[in-house]
Every structure is written in C-alpha cells, then in structure tokens.
Amino acid sequence: MEATQTYSPGLEGVIAGVSQISQVNPDLDSLTYRGYDIRDLAKHAQYEEVAYLLLYGELPNKSQLETFTQKIKTQRDLPAPIVTMLKALPKESNYMDVLRSCVSLLSSFDPQAQDSSHEANLAKATRLIAKIPTIITSSYRIFHGEEPIQPDTSLSHAQNFFYMLRGEKPDAMTTKIFDTTMILYAEHGFNASTFSARVTASTLSDYYSAVTSAVGTLKGPLHGGANEEAMKMLLEIGSLANTEPWLMKALAQKQKIMGFGHRVYKKGDTRAPILKVLGNELCNQRGDSQWCDMADKVEEVMMREKGLFPNVDFPTSYIYYMIGLPIELYTPLFAASRIAGWSAHIIEQLDNNRLIRPKSIYEGPKHREYTLLEQR
Ligand SMILES: CC(C)(COP(=O)(O)OP(=O)(O)OC[C@H]1O[C@@H](n2cnc3c(N)ncnc32)[C@H](O)[C@@H]1OP(=O)(O)O)[C@@H](O)C(=O)NCCC(=O)NCCS
Incomplete structure (x- = not known):
C-alpha cells in the first residue's frame, strides 16, 4: 500500500460520496432529512409527506401532497402473475427473500424499467412505495393460507398496511405510532443498503436492480435484520x-x-x-x-x-x-419505509454519476509458477 493511501476496515469513517438528502450529526444528536429535524417530521408529518420530501427535496404543499398520495393509493395493486408466483412459493420462504424477488420481478411489468431518466425514476419510486406493502401483506396472507386483501384507496399508507394484513383499519394511536416508525426508518445517509443501491446505480444498471441490491443488503442482522x-x-x-x-x-x-x-x-x-x-x-x-x-x-x-x-x-x-405485527415482517417493514431513501439516493447518484469502484489491499500468495493439470 502506498504511504498516502489509508485503509479503514468496514470503510469506517470513509467519505464515499456527496449527498443532499440527509445529515447524521452524532455530536449534536441530530438527524435531518433535507434540512428538516427528524423530531419535527416525526411529530407533525406523515410518511407520504416525508417520502415526497426525500424524493423531491422540498416539503409538498397541500395539492402536491394530494397528487402524490393519490398516485400511491392508485398504484398499490400487484400484477396478477406476481400474486400467482407468491402462491407457488414454499410457505416457509423468508419474507425478505420474497420481497427481494418480487421487487426484481416487478421490473418486467414496468414499461419504464429501462428508462433511467430522473422523471422515470421518480415515477418508479412512487410505484414501489405503493407496491412494497402489498407484496409484504399478500405474501404473509398467502403463506398463512389466506387470500390477499385488495388495497383500500380511501386509506393512508399506514392504515392501508394494517388493513391489507388483517382486514381491519387500525385505531388512531396505532396508525400514528406505525407511521412514525416509518418516518424514522425512511432514510439514513450512506448506510449499508443505501450504499449498495448507489453502487448498483453507479454502474448505470436500472432502478429495480439497485433496489433489489438494497433489499438483499438490508436483510442482514447487522443492519435491518x-x-x-x-x-x-x-x-x-x-x-x-x-x-x-x-x-x-x-x-x-x-x-x-x-x-x-x-x-x-x-x-x-x-x-x-x-x-x-x-x-x-x-x-x-x-x-x-x-x-x-x-x-x-x-x-x-x-x-x-x-x-x-x-x-x-x-x-x-x-x-x-x-401493535400486533408479526415478527417476520419487521425487516420487510423497514424496507417498506427505506424505499423512499433508497430511491432518493439512486436518483441523486444518477444525477451526478461516477462509477463507485474502490480498491483492496492484496494479501494473497505472491507470484507462483503454473503447474500443468497432469502434474498436480
Ligand atoms: C451496528 C454494529 C454492526 C456496528 O458495528 P461496528 O461499528 O463495526 O462496531 P463493532 O462491531 O466493531 O463493535 C465495537 C465493539 O463494541 C462491541 N459491540 C458493538 N455492538 C455490540 C452489541 N450490539 N452487543 C455487544 N457488543 C457490541 C463489539 O463487540 C466490539 O467490541 P470489541 O472491541 O471488544 O471487539 C454493531 O454495533 C452491532 O453488531 N450491533 C448489533 C446489530 C444491530 O443492532 N444492528 C442495527 C444497526 S442500526
């Protein structure tokens, strides 16, 4: 290794990019999304508003929020072949594995899948924010021998999750608390899953591939698990x-x-x-x-x-x-929230892209003479 180069195991303390999405400041006990204190967002906002803020960089006004929320509400359905596939899976499947596979498959049903423009990626982000809760609740119900419950367009994101899971609307306190967990899970700088999404996006692969990488990374118990x-x-x-x-x-x-x-x-x-x-x-x-x-x-x-x-x-x-959520859905629910942050990062990466490709220190054997197969 050259004297001027430093190596930090686990990339601890390494600055790996520039971002305008969130700021984690441990010394000040502060976390902000687009400059807004997380405490204010947790107290006053609802998840849809925070997702808009992360994606568009500004808090929505009433009409912008209404339009965005309507888009989410009307895009919650899953393509029928995905529901058929869920019914064909072993009931013991891990829910994060199922989510990862469904996110990946959704690209085949999205006419904009290979369009990596800023606008197309915003549209895809809105679709995935809408559909991930349906993947989670449908797989849970199917694996428990029940039919999926169709989303209800009159319900908020948080309410609709409970409705699709159990068929009942949650009470006001449960809704607020669940919504707050979603806000607090929505974004967190260059964490492992976001970083893996950015690495995949940086190769100019597509949005769905980047999110699929992120879901796989979030699964681990040192992160979302x-x-x-x-x-x-x-x-x-x-x-x-x-x-x-x-x-x-x-x-x-x-x-x-x-x-x-x-x-x-x-x-x-x-x-x-x-x-x-x-x-x-x-x-x-x-x-x-x-x-x-x-x-x-x-x-x-x-x-x-x-x-x-x-x-x-x-x-x-x-x-x-x-609040009665099944334990095996906790990490998928983290993904259902973090999709907003992942998407904002994928879009930001592509808006100013450079391939992410670090180096490693080689510690393997020095030069060895090749031995022909018959001589080994
Ligand atoms: C989050 C985490 C991966 C951070 O890891 P890290 O920055 O690499 O820190 P390390 O794992 O090197 O931990 C430093 C020291 O604290 C100890 N430590 C860290 N987290 C610990 C935990 N949850 N329980 C017990 N000891 C812990 C380590 O064993 C290590 O001790 P050592 O120096 O005696 O070996 C780590 O704290 C952890 O594994 N936590 C549990 C998993 C978790 O909650 N993840 C969600 C993160 S939001």
Whole structure:
C-alpha cells in the first residue's frame, strides 16, 4: 500500500460520496432529512409527506401532497402473475427473500424499467412505495393460507398496511405510532443498503436492480435484520427478572445484543429516544409495562457493561410487537419505509454519476509458477 493511501476496515469513517438528502450529526444528536429535524417530521408529518420530501427535496404543499398520495393509493395493486408466483412459493420462504424477488420481478411489468431518466425514476419510486406493502401483506396472507386483501384507496399508507394484513383499519394511536416508525426508518445517509443501491446505480444498471441490491443488503442482522432479532431476544428472555442474568450470560459468551451499538452514533441513536417515548405511551395505554420495563433493564445493563446505546431497531422491535405485527415482517417493514431513501439516493447518484469502484489491499500468495493439470 502506498504511504498516502489509508485503509479503514468496514470503510469506517470513509467519505464515499456527496449527498443532499440527509445529515447524521452524532455530536449534536441530530438527524435531518433535507434540512428538516427528524423530531419535527416525526411529530407533525406523515410518511407520504416525508417520502415526497426525500424524493423531491422540498416539503409538498397541500395539492402536491394530494397528487402524490393519490398516485400511491392508485398504484398499490400487484400484477396478477406476481400474486400467482407468491402462491407457488414454499410457505416457509423468508419474507425478505420474497420481497427481494418480487421487487426484481416487478421490473418486467414496468414499461419504464429501462428508462433511467430522473422523471422515470421518480415515477418508479412512487410505484414501489405503493407496491412494497402489498407484496409484504399478500405474501404473509398467502403463506398463512389466506387470500390477499385488495388495497383500500380511501386509506393512508399506514392504515392501508394494517388493513391489507388483517382486514381491519387500525385505531388512531396505532396508525400514528406505525407511521412514525416509518418516518424514522425512511432514510439514513450512506448506510449499508443505501450504499449498495448507489453502487448498483453507479454502474448505470436500472432502478429495480439497485433496489433489489438494497433489499438483499438490508436483510442482514447487522443492519435491518436487527429489529426481528431484538424482539426474538426479548421473547427468549421472557421476564424482567430474567433480563439481567440472561444478558450477563450472553455478554460473557461475547454475543452481540441486537438493537444496540451503531457505526455512526457512538453517543446514542437520535431516533431511539423518540421511539422509546412512543413505546412508553403504548405500555401506559395498555396498562401493561412488561416490554417497557424489560427494555429499560436491557438498556441499563448494556450501558453499564458495554457503554452501548440502543439503536432505532431496539424500540421499534417491541413497538411492532405491541401493535400486533408479526415478527417476520419487521425487516420487510423497514424496507417498506427505506424505499423512499433508497430511491432518493439512486436518483441523486444518477444525477451526478461516477462509477463507485474502490480498491483492496492484496494479501494473497505472491507470484507462483503454473503447474500443468497432469502434474498436480
Ligand atoms: C451496528 C454494529 C454492526 C456496528 O458495528 P461496528 O461499528 O463495526 O462496531 P463493532 O462491531 O466493531 O463493535 C465495537 C465493539 O463494541 C462491541 N459491540 C458493538 N455492538 C455490540 C452489541 N450490539 N452487543 C455487544 N457488543 C457490541 C463489539 O463487540 C466490539 O467490541 P470489541 O472491541 O471488544 O471487539 C454493531 O454495533 C452491532 O453488531 N450491533 C448489533 C446489530 C444491530 O443492532 N444492528 C442495527 C444497526 S442500526
């Protein structure tokens, strides 16, 4: 390696691009989307508004939001062959694998699939924002022996997800809390899945290929898969009394505790306290504090033993559980939110593209003489 070149394992601290979409500032405990504080967006906005902001760079006015929301509402349907394919899949299929495959297949049904212009990619982004919840709910229902429920154009994005999953409209509190999780999951700079989307886009491959890469990257438990693993952990722990002993044993065995730690936030994930408040509201409303008490204890032990803060996935895990969402859908739901951020990044990458192609340090064998096959 040349003296002027530096290598950072996992690309930690490496600046890999320029972006105008979001800013993570751990020192100031700040996360902004297009300059707007995430706390303000979580409090006042709804997911559709935030998706528009990420895609178009500005908050929509009433009529722009109405048009955008209408486009989402009317494009939720899946092409019939995709539903047929879902019915043919093994019922044990992993939902992130199913989502990845369906996103990939949707390109065959999109007349604009090979058009990588800014406008075409915005149109495709709106379609995928609309269709991903339908893929998730349809696959879940089909794998559980039920027919998919057709989307309801009178319902918001958050309400319609619950409706397509269970056939019932959620109450106002569930809708607001779920919508807030979607806003907080919508975008987060050059995280692993967004970066993989940008790498794929940078080769001038198409929008669907870039999103397919992102879905595959999000699946891993070190990234989006952590929300499912965190809830499985809480269920395995099972009680407040068992929380500290369970954690001490796991930490002694050098296990990673899912939903804790972060590559960028070393003094706490800006999103986690917003979600913790919502979790507490749910516990209070239900008069059952089990998950909140256990979460407090996990946080206390992790801080004391490892100095680690919860990340966005920890409070989201028990919030999703309390609002009745199946655990195996937590990571697909992360994708259903992050599609807005991924799409904004793919479009931004293509607006000012340069192939992303880093180098590596070679540590393999030095020059070796080739031996003919018969002599080996
Ligand atoms: C997010 C994560 C991948 C960041 O990784 P990273 O920046 O590469 O940091 P490292 O994994 O190198 O961790 C640094 C140290 O903290 C420890 N650590 C980090 N996260 C930990 C966790 N969740 N549980 C226990 N120890 C953890 C590591 O073991 C390591 O300790 P060591 O130096 O003694 O080996 C990591 O914190 C993690 O695996 N967390 C759990 C998965 C998760 O919640 N992912 C969602 C992220 S939003």
